[in-house]
Structures are given as C-alpha cells and as structure tokens.
Amino acid sequence: MLKYTTVEKNDFLLVSLEGDLDIEGTEVVNEELIPELVHYHSINISLEKVPFVDSSGMGLLISLVNTLKEQNVKITISDVQDDVFEVFELIQLPEILGEEVFI
Amino acid sequence: MFRRELSLNNPEPDNKTKTLEREIKLARNIQMKLLNGNNPKIENGQISGISIPARLIGGDYYDFYLLSNGKLRIVIGDVMGKGIPAAMLMILTRGAFRSAAESTKGPGETLTAMNNAMYEDLRTLGSFVTVLCADWDPCQRTLTYASAGHNLPLVVKSIHEVFEAPKIKGVMLGGLPSTSYEENSIKIEEEELVFFYTDGITEALNQDGEMFRIDRLEETLKKNYGLDVKEMEESITNSIDKFTENVPQKDDITMVLLKVNHDQTNITSYNSPVINP
Numbered sequence: 579m580l581k582y583t584t585v586e587k588n589d590f591l592l593v594s595l596e597g598d599l600d601i602e603g604t605e606v607v608n609e610e611l612i613p614e615l616v617h618y619h620s621i622n623i624s625l626e627k628v629p630f631v632d633s634s635g636m637g638l639l640i641s642l643v644n645t646l647k648e649q650n651v652k653i654t655i656s657d658v659q660d661d662v663f664e665v666f667e668l669i670q671l672p673e674i675l676g677e678e679v680f681i
Numbered sequence: 682m683f684r685r686e687l688s689l690n691n692p693e694p695d696n697k698t699k700t701l702e703r704e705i706k707l708a709r710n711i712q713m714k715l716l717n718g719n720n721p722k723i724e725n726g727q728i729s730g731i732s733i734p735a736r737l738i739g740g741d742y743y744d745f746y747l748l749s750n751g752k753l754r755i756v757i758g759d760v761m762g763k764g765i766p767a768a769m770l771m772i773l774t775r776g777a778f779r780s781a782a783e784s785t786k787g788p789g790e791t792l793t794a795m796n797n798a799m800y801e802d803l804r805t806l807g808s809f810v811t812v813l814c815a816d817w818d819p820c821q822r823t824l825t826y827a828s829a830g831h832n833l834p835l836v837v838k839s840i841h842e843v844f845e846a847p848k849i850k851g852v853m854l855g856g857l858p859s860t861s862y863e864e865n866s867i868k869i870e871e872e873e874l875v876f877f878y879t880d881g882i883t884e885a886l887n888q889d890g891e892m893f894r895i896d897r898l899e900e901t902l903k904k905n906y907g908l909d910v911k912e913m914e915e916s917i918t919n920s921i922d923k924f925t926e927n928v929p930q931k932d933d934i935t936m937v938l939l940k941v942n943h944d945q946t947n948i949t950s951y952n953s954p955v956i957n958p
Binding site: 634637669 | 759760761763807808809811830832848850851852853856857880932
C-alpha cells in the first residue's frame with residue numbers, strides 16, 4: 579500500500595513516496611496528496627522507496643504533475659530507481675511531463 | 682402501472698445489486714465477444730490471441746486486421762487501470778484502431794492516427810493507453826512494428842534462443858498531441874514464434890510478492906519451442922498459474938502468438954469488419 583511522508587522547509591515541500599505506485603494508490607494520490615500539495619510553491623517528490631510503478635501508477639503520476647503545474651506549483655521528481663526509470667523512458671514520460679521535472 | 686414505474690425508478694437495494702450484476706455480466710459478454718473474435722487462419726502459419734481479465738471485465742485489447750496488400754495488422758494494448766472504466770476505454774481504442782487500420786500505410790501511421798483520434802478524450806479522462814502495432818508480411822516474412830509505450834514482442838528462435846525485438850521509442854496514446862511513431866522491421870524465419878504480450882504476464886505476483894518477470898517468460902517460451910500457438914498459449918497460462926499459485930490475478934493478462942511454419946505463409950481468412958455486407 580502506498581504511503582507518503584512530507585518535510586516542509588519554508589515554501590518548499592519534500593514528499594517521499596513509499597511502496598508500489600499502482601491502482602491501489604489512487605485514493606492516496608487523488609484524495610490526500612494532490613489537495614495537500616496545491617498549497618505549496620515548490621515541491622520535490624522522491625521515488626527512492628518506490629520499487630514498482632505500473633500503468634495506473636504512471637497515470638497517477640501524470641495526473642499529479644499536471645494538476646500541480648496547472649496550479650503554478652514548481653514540481654520535480656527525484657531518486658527514481660533504475661528499473662522504474664527504464665519503464666518511464668519506454669513510454670517517454672520525461673517528454674510528456676517535461677525533461678526538467680526529473681532531477 | 683404507477684406502482685411498477687415507481688419500483689423501477691426506486692429499486693430496493695437487493696434489486697439494485699442484481700441489476701448491477703446483470704449489467705456487468707452483459708458488459709462482460711459484449712467485451713468477450715468483441716475481444717475474442719475469430720483468429721485469422723494462416724496457411725503455413727498460425728496466429729492466436731487470448732485475453733484474461735483480472736476482474737469481470739478488463740482493459741487489455743488485441744485485434745487483427747487484414748490489409749488489402751495481403752499483410753496482417755496486429756495490435757495489442759493495455760488501457761490504464763482495470764475493471765469497468767478501463768473496459769470503456771478499451772472499446773474506444775478498438776474503434777480507433779479499426780478506423781485507423783483501414784486508412785493508414787504502416788503501424789507507425791496507425792498509432793499516430795489512433796493518438797490523434799483519442800488524445801483529447803484521454804486527456805479529459807486523465808487516462809492513457811499503451812499499444813503495440815505490427816504488420817506481418819507473409820511473403821517477405823517481415824514484421825514491421827511501432828510502439829506507443831508498449832513492451833516489445835519476443836521472438837523465439839529455438840529451444841536455446843529468444844530475443845526481444847529491437848527497442849524503439851514511442852509515447853503512449855494520450856501522452857502527447859500530434860506525435861509520430863518510429864517503425865522497425867525484423868525478419869522472422871520458419872518455425873520461429875513471435876510473442877506479443879501485456880505487462881499483466883511479467884508482473885503477475887506469487888505468494889512472496891515476487892513478480893513472474895521477463896526471465897521466467899523467456900524460459901517458458903524456450904522450453905516449449907516447437908509447440909503450436911494454442912499449446913504454447915496454454916503452457917504460458919499454466920506456467921503463470923503454477924507460479925502465482927492461489928494469489929488472485931492483479932492485472933489483465935493478454936498475449937498474441939504468431940508462428941511461421943515451413944513454406945510461404947498466406948492469410949486465408951480474418952475477422953476484420955464487413956463494412957458492406
């Protein structure tokens with residue numbers, strides 16, 4: 579089950595996701611995470627503890643990034659595991675979300 | 682009369698559940714009929730496809746379409762999510778493929794046309810679809826393919842050798858507007874088998890939370906080299922069942938198998954729609 583922790587520094591929020599990012603994470607991302615994050619100016623999401631992302635999880639990630647961008651929140655994603663990033667590249671996620679999102 | 686109308690408009694909870702169950706079953710029947718249509722019969726070759734939804738209905742998709750130049754267009758796709766929402770988008774994908782297949786020259790163009798047709802809807806719905814499209818040329822024995830973020834097919838050459846078709850990039854449908862898709866071609870020799878699949882196979886979990894992974898899939902394919910497509914299909918499903926034991930299936934599982942027999946392959950029948958019956 580997907581969990582997350584947050585650390586706040588001024589206007590910046592560091593979000594660490596933990597667990598598989600798949601359809602089970604729909605409620606956590608859409609109903610908890612997104613409403614909480616729209617109040618910040620700058621956010622980094624660490625995927626260090628996310629070993630697996632399936633197609634539904636990628637949809638959630640796209641929806642998360644796009645929603646925050648629409649609210650003028652600066653968002654970056656870091657610490658993506660190699661296996662996971664390989665899948666991101668296969669579907670050209672960096673091109674879809676913007677190359678600058680992945681740091 | 683009035684009472685009857687009233688009861689229809691305000692069904693009891695039990696009736697509501699029954700109505701819902703009935704509608705889901707009907708939806709499942711529609712999907713199964715559309716999905717598991719007749720496999721084309723290929724002279725000196727075999728093709729087969731199967732889709733096993735994780736729930737009553739699913740979001741995986743495969744289809745075949747015979748082109749006027751004698752080639753067979755194959756498509757396999759995976760809609761984001763599962764269950765009823767994914768099934769609705771799967772029907773949308775099927776429609777987009779069927780109209781695109783008729784008017785496009787190659788698999789790359791087909792994916793571009795499908796993305797153009799579906800992009801707005803998929804963005805509105807916050808969803809996307811990964812699709813692999815391939816043209817099988819039975820005369821030249823070439824497989825030309827393009828991918829919209831979908832995993833590439835495996836080619837089983839012998840009991841000792843299986844390889845993944847060379848990588849090509851491509852954004853999933855609904856990812857970017859007006860995008861184009863690269864194509865690549867490979868030769869398929871006699872007795873070789875091409876295996877198209879969705880990630881429900883490689884990501885099937887066992888009781889320890891371990892995935893089936895591509896390594897086990899490749900081993901199963903090599904071990905069963907030489908079987909006909911239906912037998913191979915059964916071997917793969919048995920192998921997944923044996924691995925997962927009683928763990929409930931988490932994602933839809935879909936595979937399409939193309940095997941080239943000796944001699945020249947000709948497509949003799951197909952399930953593309955009859956426009957003017």
